[in-house]
Amino acid sequence: MRLLLPLSLLAITVSLTEGVMVCYYGSWAVYRTGDGKFDVEAIDPDICTHLIFGFAGLGWDNKIRVLDPYNELCENYGKCAYNRFTALKEQNAELVTILAVGGWNEGSTKYSNMAKNAGLRKTFVDSSIELLKAHKFDGLDMDWEYPTQRGGKPEDKVNFISLLSDLSTALHANNMILTAAVSAGKLTIDPAYDIPGMAKNLDIMNLMAYDLHGAWDPYTHHQSGLYQYPDDTGDNVYLNQDFAVRYWIDGGMPSTKIALGVPLYGRCWKLDYNTEETGYYAPASQPGPAGPYTRSPGFLGYNEICEFQKTESDWVVEIAPGMNEPYTYSYSHERIWCSYDDHDSCVVKANYAKEMNLAGMMVWSIETDDFKGKCHDRTFDLIKTLRETYSGGVITVPPPPPTTTLDPSAPTTRTASTPSTTTTTTTSPAPPPDGVCKVPGLNPDPANCHHYYLCSPNSHNGYDATEELCSSGTLYNPEAKICDWAASVCALGKYCEADCA
Incomplete structure (x- = not known):
């Protein structure tokens, strides 16, 4: 060894x-x-x-x-x-x-x-x-x-x-x-x-x-x-x-x-309507449509791809000459083309x-x-x-030991001085708009896709909100709940109108 x-x-x-x-x-x-x-x-x-x-x-x-x-x-x-x-x-x-x-x-x-x-x-x-x-x-x-x-x-x-x-x-x-x-x-x-x-x-x-x-x-x-x-x-x-x-x-x-x-x-495109090419270097100027789980244009999880192929009959799977990896496309699915x-x-x-x-x-x-x-x-x-x-062999899976259930309300071993207990914000953060915290976790700002808010329940039956900025070239995708490529978010066509104009 x-x-x-x-x-x-x-x-x-x-x-x-x-x-x-x-x-x-x-x-x-x-x-x-x-x-x-x-x-x-x-x-x-x-x-x-x-x-x-x-x-x-x-x-x-x-x-x-x-x-x-x-x-x-x-x-x-x-x-x-x-x-x-x-x-x-x-x-x-x-x-x-x-x-x-x-x-x-x-x-x-x-x-x-x-x-x-x-x-x-x-x-x-x-x-x-x-x-x-x-x-x-x-x-x-x-x-x-x-x-x-x-x-x-x-x-x-x-x-x-x-x-x-x-x-x-x-x-x-x-x-x-x-x-x-x-x-x-x-x-x-x-x-x-x-x-x-x-x-x-x-x-x-x-x-x-x-x-x-x-x-x-x-x-x-x-x-x-x-x-x-x-x-x-x-x-x-x-x-x-x-x-x-x-x-x-x-x-x-x-x-x-x-x-x-x-x-x-997979990384996915929409094949341009003025082409019949379906191999590598086929003209494709737009990201592929978002999937039902990952909700991000130009991106499909393998689970999404294989489920589409299993349930929709027109998905074609090919391997380019000299290559080892598959690509797949479907004309009925918005002319989508994915490599994976x-x-x-x-x-x-x-x-x-x-x-x-x-x-x-x-x-x-x-x-x-x-x-x-x-x-x-x-x-x-x-x-x-x-x-x-x-x-070079099959994984041997040992029998699981007795499971331990964690009590979410139980205190951790972290001390009060641990950095994660300190709420940090961007420099001179703007206060969250009224009602921005709809649910615990990640929440969009309907008026501004360049940032989002992390909302945590507090002891006053409300939320503590922390502003997070998206990095340059990205916008917050409310469906995927991530900062995504700006072009991908704009391709959804229903968010960030001011930022996508």
């Missing part, structure tokens, strides 16, 4: 033969409706080696910030999602639970300002350790998207390594691990990442080898192709998983620290990761797999396929 991590971290080591199966969880899926709703208890704790809760954020006080206190904490009759998430280890003692901080919606500016100052880094690191301990997480996933970009500065490349070094030292001292989600795009990698410095400090690097194409392109393409499409030219020759893996390794990242990311969703991964392409990618001596696999994200087993003879088929293929 070859250990990927320091010997002191006995609880979180993994054999080379089995590999890692890192599963991100998008916690806002709890707000979806119908068969798309996915809460912590829907997670199968036996299919992933590492579970990552997305996301925490960064407060303007430079402390780690709980982004949805009502869902994630226990105070004020909250739903205790953090505690329930880490309690999954009671069903699988080998499971590693990690809290991710950052994500696309957070942007880069706050992280850039924090990382450049040793004192501010210490504030962030200390508050992170305190929050992780309070809720029994095993580590932190640093998901700054991206250093030097989206409001960042050129010096972020150096400062990011200082931040990772501070985090690594503090986390390892507390028997925790440090992981990071990183870009697969060469044009992001070159300015943003000092690869040898990252290799020195990270225990696992989660390579986001997806979103390589999407509705921001005026033509169809595969968002997560393993290899270059034969007709690719220009910068598109870099936009494939094999190039990204080799580029990171050639830059100095050990292959055994790389978890290859596979998307459990399925059972067979997951087999190919897991075998590739094995041959490249990678640490294992990663998925974004567990709640859009076929978790109800509507399309396959088992639940979570894509995740199980990735792990079984990489490990």
Whole structure:
């Protein structure tokens, strides 16, 4: 057995033969409706080696910030999602639970300002350790998207390594691990990442080898192709998983620290009406229609795609010459065209990761797999396929131990000084409009899609509201309950009229 991590971290080591199966969880899926709703208890704790809760954020006080206190904490009759998430280890003692901080919606500016100052880094690191301990997480996933970009500065490349070094030292001292989600795009990698410095400090690097194409392109393409499409030219020759893996390794990242990311969703377009083309590079200037669960134009969960294919007869599935991944289209479904991964392409990618001596696999994200087993003879088929293929065998699922039910009203071990108890707001926040808090959790501002409000019940039979700004280029999507691409929100045609004009 070859250990990927320091010997002191006995609880979180993994054999080379089995590999890692890192599963991100998008916690806002709890707000979806119908068969798309996915809460912590829907997670199968036996299919992933590492579970990552997305996301925490960064407060303007430079402390780690709980982004949805009502869902994630226990105070004020909250739903205790953090505690329930880490309690999954009671069903699988080998499971590693990690809290991710950052994500696309957070942007880069706050992280850039924090990382450049040793004192501010210490504030962030200390508050992170305190929050992780309070809720029994095993580590932190640093998901700054991206250093030097989206409001960042050129010096972020150096400062990011200082931040990772501070985090690594503090986390390892507390028997925790440090992981990071990183870009697969060469044009992001070159300015943003000092690869040898990252290799020195990270225990696992989660390579986001997806979103390589999407509705921001005026033509169809595969968002997560393993290899270059034969007709690719220009910068598109870099936009494939094999190039990204080799580029990171050639830059100095050990292959055994790389978890290859596979998307459990599709990127979708509407084929233009003036074309009969249905392959790659078909003209497509609009995002595909939103799905019934994820409610985001240009995006469908794998569960949505496979259910459409199962219930609607005109969906065509094809694989382009020289490629391994499927794409699908339907003329009756608003001329939709989606690139995605399925059972067979997951087999190919897991075998590739094995041959490249990678640490294992990663998925974004567990709640859009076929978790109800509507399309396959088992639940979570894509995740199980990735792990079984990489490990070369079938997962043996141990019998579950007696379950423990958490009392949402019970106090946590967090002290009053923990940063997550401090309500943080943007600088000079505007008060929420009267009646903006309709339900606990995320609420839109009908008059302004550039922000939204986090609403938590208080002891006065009302709500405490915290303003959250959407990053540049995004607007709040009231259906998906996320800050989404502005074009995707405007494509819904029923929100943000002033912002979409």
